[in-house]
Amino acid sequence: QRTRRSGHEPRRTDSPTWWPEELQIVNVQVGEPGPGEIRIRHKAVGLNYIDVYHRTGLYPLKTPASIGMEASGIVEAVGEGVSHLKVGDRAAYASQPPGSYCEERVMPAMNVCKLPDVISFETGAAMMLKGLTAQYLLKKTRPVEGLEKGDFVLFHAAAGGVGLITCQWAKALGLQLIGTAGSDAKCQLALANGAVHAINYNTEDFAARVKEITDGKGVKVVYDSVGKDTWDKSLESLRPFGLMASFGNASGPVPPFAPAVLGKGSLYLTRQTLFSHITSREVTQAMADDLFDVVASGKVKIHIEQRYPLKDVQQAHRDLEARKTTGSTILTLD
């Protein structure tokens, strides 16, 4: 474990950090699935920002560790007690434990879903973690007053992987999503995907712009995966009784704060994680079916904007952390 390396901006964490070049491909024996497990041969692997948190140690893993939470492939063997999958099925997943950066693995079957024929392996790998996240954010993470057609919501990093899916899905649900992004080009992308307004938060005060757009009222929900850099202004962007839905920390973890900061407008705060939603096969399948339907209908398109061979995973991580990517990214396998 190293705390510094040259030639690359250090991560903004206080803990010791694993750098991209620590990611190494090794040969391991895969083995046979035990009860409740499957063996899957991957066709494509999804890249996610959570992989950066795992790599750096922001979300600690016991090392040496495999990382990656998303992939698609073909089921090659099925363990005892697994009834929803059979050998030869096309499948895709967002699942714990991490370890999807590989050609083949044995893993718990619970969060692995059959992939509909109309959805390609690459799309499946690019959308499960991101799409299920958009699903629970828009459908299950509700302010006490509920969300209705026409309501304004604010979504940070709107041109990213989760972002582009959420922009389109919010539009399909009739919500007015205001997106933020780190460049004008990314703002254009968010607008092209259904955001009604896009704010470059590197050059504009997004809380002030949100107030302008909403006639001084503020939004009902802020979906904040940026964390430290956006926290204060996200709270400022909410209307009274609004919901701050924190679900990530791309700019670094939010420092400790006093609950009294929520007093300005009697605000609500939740810290959401996908894996507290997908705790049973039934729930995972219902959420995945919702995602498959909206993708198959064409209302949500999965934009795979970057592809890297698995052997170039270090570069994929550098580009993701340097904010060079948009939409979804996949790691390809020969």
Ligand code: NDP
């Ligand atoms: P993205 O493709 O959205 O990439 C992260 C984006 O965050 C960047 O492109 C960048 O966009 C923005 N960002 C803002 N500040 C920084 C910074 N200092 N360093 C790096 N990036 C920054 O990633 P994902 O779609 O994979 O995930 C989006 C977020 O959602 C992540 O924070 C992730 O952890 C979270 N997430 C949470 C889940 C949960 O259940 N809690 C599940 C899935 C994802 P820009 O340049 O436009 O600012």
